[in-house]
Amino acid sequence: LEWANAHIRCRLALWRGVHFTDESWFSLYRADCRQRVWRCVGERFADVNVVKRVAHGDGGVMVWAGVCYGQLTQVHFIDGILNPQGYHDEILRPIVVPFIHDCHLILQHDNAPPHVAMICTQFLEAENIPVLAWPAYSPDTSPIEHVWDALDRRIRQCVPVPANIEQLRTAIEEEWTTGHNQHPDQLYAKEMCCTA
Template sequence: MRARRPQVGVVLTAQHRAGRLAFAREHQDWQILTGALLFTDESRFTLSTCDRVWRRRGERSAACNILQHDRFGGGSVMVWGGISLGGRTALHVLARGSLAAIRYRDEILRPLVRPYAGAVGPGFLLMQDNARPHVAGVCQQFLQEEGIDAMDWPARSPDLNPIEHIWDIMSRSIHQRHVAPQTVQELADALVQVWEEILRRPSATSSGACPGVVGRSYRHVEAKHTTEPHFDLF
């Protein structure tokens, strides 16, 4: 036997497990995996995790290979995005501060989700988890007024959301860069660039990152702050 790092997972109670099992059984033969279903989520990326560089022998002390570490924290960027079999939203970079319900409604639901739902038309379904800003009264009221249906989602189930694969791809892509981002702005720029690249590959309409990720999962910023609507349906 050898020492191994344990797999990291969320804390699940018996109630959580029962809810996840019920969800899986209910959707095991689901046929709605089309562009009408938008999977969304937020994710935080930190500068401190960009700790690998590609260099030649003797270049250890080169400026481009030195990760400047702030003892009080290197900074982080929170982003929001949505994917479906038919397209994706823009990657929205959340400026400093926490994501409260009003902010979620005004920066994400109104300028990004609403126009996407309008482009899809009847049958649009929003997937969001049960984070407090998502299920707050003001957000639920907004969705109801706009006629946007939200999917019932089991608690403590981030692993059921296929967008988690996208976050993982983005994280690994950032880490593999020859020069890691040194500032929060550089990290935000890099995340937007990677988001655009992985979801605009030629294979994305068949077995690429977005459709392939959605299918596999259910068989098992702008750099500057902006709320301008942007989405692709392909």
């Protein structure tokens, strides 16, 4: 609440200058318990009524990307667990720094351990990358969360639905780059982020 109160008077121009970034997990199978199955009495275990489930860690991919007003970064697939060195070497140095310098933006990333590790904070300071302070446990205030949700819905509507990891990666890249996902500009048109 303190963060929201401090930013409540921020103008749209400020938010248009922020590069919102985050990671998201995309699964081949619905593992979020949102899928419902309607069945008749006596059909409980019929194949048509059984939903495949895979524990988190199998059957999906972790993706990093960023959005700002008018632009999207490339998507980056994270193999394994993202650690500070990987965040520095695979994301900050090759993607974030050039993007922010070219567009003159402020970086927003959450307080995940790889993001706030010394190697990353010192690197961002050395590169003169301004970082927007972000409250802990507040993903819903970042527009990229809505973009991830829209992208996930688009992938689930693909025909055919991705059946393996390679198809899932291809679908994510295609949906991200073709602009069929909810473009972040639409989110800025709404009174975003700072309504306490």
